[in-house]
Amino acid sequence: MRLLIIPDKFKGSLTSEEVYKAIKKGVEKVTENSHFHFVKASDGGDGFLEAIKTYRNCSEVKMQTLDPLGRKISSMYLYDGQTQSAYIEMANSSGMELLQPKERNAGLTTTYGTGQHIEDALKRGAKSIYVGLGGSATNDGGIGIAKALGYDFLDRDGASLKPIGKHLSEIHDIVKPVHGVDTSEVRFYAVNDVKNPLFGENGAAYVYAAQKGADKSMIEELDQGLRNLSEIVIGSMGKDFSDLPGSGAAGGTAFGLKAFLNAEFLSGVDFILEVSGVKQVLVEEKFDYLITGEGKIDAQTLSGKLIEGVVELAKKYQIPVLAVCGMLDVPLNELTSKGVIDVIEIRDTGKSLEYNMENASILLEEKISRYFEELV
Structure with a gap:
């Protein structure tokens, strides 16, 4: 399986690189010989x-x-x-x-x-x-x-x-x-x-x-x-x-x-994606999924933030997009109608916000493992 990972940070919990590492660990638990390409991105704000x-x-x-x-x-x-x-x-x-x-x-x-x-x-x-x-x-x-x-x-x-x-x-x-x-x-x-x-x-x-x-x-x-x-x-x-x-x-x-x-x-988003060289990578390589995400997916997510730019990029190269988040604060169909095939919300609804933020890496790794176990 070949995965392109372009996440935003989970503000207050994980850097974009830590999000990538948790996703990678989770996928590797249930798949063999997977290939990952990570892009450190920003929409011009923090990071x-x-x-x-x-x-x-x-x-x-x-x-x-x-x-x-x-x-x-x-x-x-x-x-x-x-x-x-x-x-x-x-x-x-x-x-x-x-x-x-x-x-x-x-x-x-x-x-x-x-x-x-x-x-x-x-x-x-x-x-x-x-x-x-x-x-x-x-x-x-x-x-x-x-x-x-x-x-x-x-x-x-x-x-x-x-x-x-x-x-x-x-x-x-x-x-x-x-x-x-x-x-x-x-x-x-x-x-x-x-x-x-x-x-x-x-x-x-x-x-x-x-x-x-x-x-x-x-x-x-x-x-x-x-x-x-x-x-x-x-x-x-x-x-x-x-x-x-x-x-x-x-x-x-x-x-x-x-x-x-x-x-x-x-x-x-366009600037960083250009600087990163990911568009050339997409010309040369094929990916099964593009995984993006941020700490909270809300009404602003598809109004100029990183995820919107990543989804538009994926459309051009016909790559299915999965999104991960700590909390999903909009109806799922608002995302699927824009081209996201599914959203993986990692929070434990039975635990406090503090618990979820402190354990975001583990929660993300576990949820990704379960999701990809069902895919393969």
């Missing part, structure tokens, strides 16, 4: 740099940046000197995981630290900069990044504003950098698979700000702030990207990258 390191000869650049609340931290990005390409994971400096739950406040957080990574990469001579969006604690429309690169945001009195979410509605003017690193010959890429516009009921604030610590009134304030930012950008720069699918990614960071750095939007 983006780990995936890049697997397939690109990059060095780690460690530096001091600011976290989402402006505190000094040690963080890193990847740099490929041969191709003059930088790979930045937004979560490393502007991520939710850098904050305690009680500290999360989308009105007070900033993307400034991610901008520091970009600035450093530019000084190193980067000609291509890929920013993996995902896991952010921010809703500042990318003004933190712009501020780190020399832009200034002024209120009606001409005072400089701190680049945080709650100040978006106060922006009256944007001052472009007078001095700084020349970006005219640099190509920027916002890597993610979110399709949301900048503002409105499907925008950054209404869809994502609550999980970043925003209450109802703050969400309304942030949405109005993003609308104001868009209007100021149109007025001062002649650009309107607010309705561009994906501009609402990472609290509007994708919008900021587009408006201030003319970034191109890239599908995270």
